[in-house]
Amino acid sequence: MKALKYIILLLLIFIIGSCTYVAVQPNSYDLSRTRTINASAQLIFNEINDYKNWESWSPWLEKEPGIQFTYPEQTSGVGGSYSWTGNDGNGMMKTLEVSPYDSILQEIKFENFPASQVYWKFDAKGPSTDVTWGMKSDNMSFMLKFFAAISGGMDKMVGPDYERGLEKLDSLIINKMSKYDISIQGIKEYGGGYYLYKTTNATSANISATMGKQYGSIMMYMAQNQIQVNGMPLTVYQEMNQQEGTVIMSNGIPVSEKIEVADDSDVLCGYIPKTKVLKTVLKGNYTNLSGAWAATMKHLQDKGLEQSDLKPFEIYTNDPGKFPNPADWVTEIYIPLKE
Structure with a gap:
């Protein structure tokens, strides 16, 4: 019995310590990835501004082909949105601000988690464009902190997906441009x-x-x-x-x-x-x-x-x-x- 008590006590200490560690993690994060694409900012902006285009380069659809997307009447510009249902849960995204060919601000909301902001920046460099895709929040829930902690941080948890998404977007844009x-x-x-x-x-x-x-x-x-x-x-x-x-x-x-x-x-x-x-x-x-x-x-x-x-x-x-x-x-x- 004493051994069982010690085991339970150690488990309690571990749980309390883990919860304390998670609780003291920062409440905010800001992660981003940038890729140079040999195309105009206008062309890339138009591809991203309409959510119906996202299936063609989504890194998450590549991971989970069975994910289901739902599109309302408006899918582009301010007020445009879409939602999804997948094995990892449900979510939705909507566009909050648009500055044509310069930037886009969106809100993403996963089921049972607070909303975060997703941002895009298009920096034209002659015939090419530096495309930045980022996500940030000042209101991380305990569960999100927990998942981030066991994954090595939000940057490691989400960053690789953003890198893959930008890579696929690059290939898609170049392929569209090359048709004749x-x-x-x-x-x-x-x-x-x-x-x-x-x-x-x-x-x-x-x-x-x-x-x-x-x-x-x-x-x-x-x-x-x-x-x-x-x-x-x-x-x-x-x-x-x-x-x-x-x-x-x-x-x-x-x-x-x-x-x-x-x-x-x-x-x-x-x-x-x-x-x-x-x-x-x-x-x-x-x-x-x-x-x-x-x-x-x-x-x-x-x-x-x-x-x-x-x-x-x-x-x-x-x-x-x-x-x-x-x-x-x-x-x-x-x-x-x-x-």
Whole structure:
């Protein structure tokens, strides 16, 4: 009997000591993980802002495929929410604050535990974005302290899941951005029109940056002279060497009529007449344009079509600033044909 009493006494001491240890642990925590993703803050923000997207990169669904999600009518923006039921219990999350493309503040509530705040920060760094995912609370319950204590702390208990979630989010975003489609539309008729342009040379390494400077300069000239834009930007290829990756190009902005420019101006006015063309549409990142041109030229050869003396050109039919995912960019390629 004495041995049993000692065992019970030791157990009581252990329990009291453990409870005391747990009770004196800090009432607050703030943990986070950061990952650099090679995508715009807008694209990443849009992916995270809608809870319906979370299933695609959730680290918890990977651990427990049978978890059940419930979505209300509103799942994005302030007031958006969702809930779940799983083997580890039930919970829900709702969005409290949103600063587009900069930050998101959410509240997460697990069954039988006080609510915590989840926060996202998007720090644009040129073409990439530092994405920070964190969670914090100033009101840890005794049970949460207990689970954190036996797991080595909240950071070790939750941090690896956040790391895995950001890793999956990165892969998902890159995969979405890499999708593209090349569609050869066949023989069409291009209506023609005037355009203001500047001519320069470029390589495959600097062509995007060069185009941006060219269009910026033309738009500035048009603003200074109160000239209205009459269509989407285009590029006329004066010379194209696909093997060496070099071009001489005229980057232009359509206008409604012929514009008389000063003799000393580096901005000129050009004209593309109404003509028969072979048309190809690329939906996807501009980096896929070389493949689209190669497919177009092959089609030209396979069908025995003959290019006219007019230079080939392409038109960028939507604004990348309004379409953060490059997979949504649309470019039309035109090769003028002999009648």
